[in-house]
Amino acid sequence: MVAQNPLFHGRWTMKRFNATVINDIWPEVLFFTLIATMVTLVSKMTPHQLVIPSGLLTVLGTVLGLVISFRTSSAYERYQDGRKMWTNIVTVSKNLAMMFWVHVPSERTIEGLSTEKATLQGVIEKKTMINLIQAFSVSVKHFLRGEPGVYYQDLYPLICFLPRYANADGAHAEEDKLPLWSASDDIEKAYKRKEKNPRAAQDTLGHHPQRTVSLPTGHARGETLVDDSKSEASWFRSLSKNGNTAGRSARRKTFDPEKVLPEVDSRHPLKPARNPPVASLYDYIPLLRIFKWVVRTLLRRAKPQHEIDARLKKKKLDQVESNVPMEICLVLSSYTAFLMQQNLLQPSIATGVTNNITSLQDTLSNLERIRNTPLPFAYQAHLRMSLWLYLLFLPFQIYGTFGYITIPGTAFASFLLLGFLEIGQEIENPFNYDLNDLDLDHFCLSIQRELHEITAYTHPDPSTFIFSPWNHPFAPSDRRSAADLIHGPTYSLPHPKDGPEAGLASIRRTLVNSWREVDRETRHT
Template identity: 30%
Template sequence: MAFPRSSLQMGEDRASVSISEEALIKERGRRPTFIPESFMPSNRNKHRNSHSQSFDDYFLGPRELDRHSKWPMLFRIHGSCVPELLLPLLFVAAWTTSICLFSRHVRDLGISSTLLTVLGFIVALSLSFRSSTAYERYMEGRRAWTTLTMVSQNLARNVWINAVEREESAKDDLLAKVTALNLIVAYAQALKHRLRFEPYTHYDDLRDRVGHLDTFAKEATELEPHRDDDPPTFWESWGEYLAIPMALSNPRKKIKNANYPLGNLTLEILNHLTVYINTIIAGGCFRANIYQTQALNAVMTMNDIQANTDRILNTPLPLAYAIAISQLTWVYILILPFQLYTTLGMVAIPGTLFAAYMILGFASIGREIENPFGRDVNDLPLDDFCNQLAVDIDIIMATAPRDSDVFVKHEQNQLMHPLSRNGYEAWSESSIDEIRSALKKKSLISQKNVQPGLRRRDDVMQGEGDRRYERMRSSGNDVV
């Protein structure tokens, strides 16, 4: 589809547009234009094969749900904590090697393993506590997003089907319903960005969905064009891959450095949704009070989900616990070679490295999934969740609400499958008793297909039950 030249030309080129072209531009502006297929968001190039995948993409997250690897779990790097443990393990290797060499050539520094037993129990208890609390937060975040998906689908279906389009304003009501369903998707996208400390509205998946709303975030985006959106430098990227604390920036930096009020975009979207629901209630579009109650309760549940996700995000493990667990694990690892050298000798070097990998690995996993809404490899794939919700709501809008007779009385509606292949028209000529009798036979066939003892004729029970089955087969002409 050709686009108006005014939308593609800037500066002096616009002066060369003739009067007739300007009139044509205005005429075209009255009709809806469509995004070219090449500009539409697509997952076509989302995945790269193993030959074209860059180093950065391999370690970025969250992990895509449809990504499949044929490598055994033992050899997988993507999703593991190995990159974050490279520097700590190198330090442990250097420390253990120096202790073992000093003990072998200068003076034996080996000590009794009694301390190893005592501290090992405490380390195991602390790591278990850290892992269990982190995984609980991870699953709580997943449950919150599952609830959001379910509530959004129910609200979209309620509005699309139960909100009647009035005859005098059918077109306006239809466009308003589409707007409301788009706002439901926008709420999920806005919540995702809120949980990742991205408070503005210029993001690709959000800009076109909320650009027509009067919100604080939109105003801040327009007033602050030079936002901190620069990509990370080479050293910042490597510092993030290797989990170097000194190289990690504050995730709340954009909110902290904002010069204008950012508001609460998700809450403001819910305000607009509530205004729409009140409008269709006042207009009599909801014919039953239960539809009104369900719609308003859905908005309240969406607000409750935001509060729950904010609680998960803003209530991490208490700092005292985190510091104590980190200090305890490192003290245990640092004194480990002194205790292992007495019994293992130089083998204490790989033994200490293996123990350090397990201990630091579990601590790293707990630290990574403590915030399940981030961009780590093992975090929740919120982008995929939001995209799937958008697809689901588009599917709901794809079909206009119809009368049930359209599919109930369809000629291909095989009501008694697998008993009969006849359609609705054939069964509508039968009496009620014949239909109920056929339903009973259909139930017997279903039980025969499910119960293993009835799948073969030789295994059917003898006696009255067997004779009833034979009568059923002889009386049903359409049994398959």
């Protein structure tokens, strides 16, 4: 089957146009085209011939082409590595879920509980751990996109029940708060410090919360969680009353996978599961960034030095580290240790579970390596400056041969070379929201669907479905059902050529005949 041409498949939108590199390279292409136009017009209309020997053109062009090809291929290799790592997350998540769901027994004996209640407790326990496996992929998605913390619509409902304090049975002091929640709360406080007005807060959070904003009291552990964001909560509630909330009701008509998640309370407004940056005028006209940089530099110089130092110090305080995926792996490892201590997991299966959790951590480290290790700045800067110099001198070298064709020729050469260079930079970090990036949301939703499919498995007794009239195990040589075979007399070939024959020898002959018939009928001649 021939693959569809992406240029003519689907409807073209501005987002799809931004996925090309045209909007990134057109100022440079225009600049070099104007240089070629100047060279051509001066050489044609004046006695001055702006021509230089073209001896270096072939040599430098070949070398530059090879370097750009290496730059693009190395970036694509990172893209492919990212895809392989996510394939590994999908595979390991399913393996872990199958091991927990199938090999960890639900029927247990718990003192003080009836058999039915104990079984229910075991099922809840396993399903909760499988939800944490789903939360791992979601947390990796936010981690790679530079979205710290846990207060997201697709992540917080899956992990909100995890312990918040080191002393679960004692007083809940802020000093006892565990790293997962301490870092996330500090990040939310940093958001509040940065925003001075509700409109700015709305732009930063990207949406209004889809869940309630006050924490429940009277948990099963007798834990009472104090809401420290009452002013922010009241602001969001006032927006909801005024009808300004772009909430879930507006999204149900199209695509809202978060509605299948639990409805839980949160002490902080939950940020959206997908919050791509809004394209601005600077994305379509990159030249304007120069003026933005000049204005910002002038304003910075106009500020007193003590204000600049205070701002830098505050910025350092706002940089909070939060490794949510690692915290989830710790919980899964702790659960595995609990199963082994309670003799609820066979040693061989426990080894497989441990290996899969180790694989998740290894995959996370590889993804972090891809995200945080760009090509060296010196290499990228030198390559771009070399390409600019090559394109700058290109019209001077080809004018003597091409004449007026120098103008479109330079435009095409700059479009081609700058495009490949920009593509390498575009796919170097494949974890963002562009159409050229990996669809991390699709991977996470796919894991979610498959984990729910695994937990729908009911552990049936094999005898209830194997010996069924629907099962024809020996076809095509013997088309009798398993029910007919098991309830009939001693097995014999259905149509023996050398007289009746029964027992294991006839079963083996049936299997050989099935192989021979399948081999003959399935070969294309």
